[in-house]
Amino acid sequence: MIKNGEFCVYNGNEYELNEDNDGNLIIITTNCEIIDATFVDEYNSGVYSKIISPNEIQEAYECRTYGLINGYKVSIRKELKDTFFVGTGDRKIADILGLNRTDKYLYEKEIAKDKIEVVQEKKKIEV
Numbered sequence: 209m210i211k212n213g214e215f216c217v218y219n220g221n222e223y224e225l226n227e228d229n230d231g232n233l234i235i236i237t238t239n240c241e242i243i244d245a246t247f248v249d250e251y252n253s254g255v256y257s258k259i260i261s262p263n264e265i266q267e268a269y270e271c272r273t274y275g276l277i278n279g280y281k282v283s284i285r286k287e288l289k290d291t292f293f294v295g296t297g298d299r300k301i302a303d304i305l306g307l308n309r310t311d312k313y314l315y316e317k318e319i320a321k322d323k324i325e326v327v328q329e330k331k332k333i334e335v
Contacts, residue, residue, distance in 0.1 A: 216268040276325040
């Protein structure tokens, strides 16, 4: 699973962690199996959120996912059935890996999953 952003563990479950315009901490999920009546789906979109205090969080971390292809680092834009859609802004890496130019400074291509080593970095954060 491709994860990028800030996350936390609340009541033993992982949630995306965000902040509203008033500085409140908000946990977010689309998994209705890990919510209770205190969560709201404000826009009826299947995204549930809840305001919490920092002391309710068991762990908070930033997560970044990227791919390695033949030792070259690329961003993973999207996960498909048997492939990843990857990209880089580095023209030299793009040339070596055969990525296609899709924008002035962006090169992308669909690559088979078995050709990519997926790396997920987690870094603890303070909330």
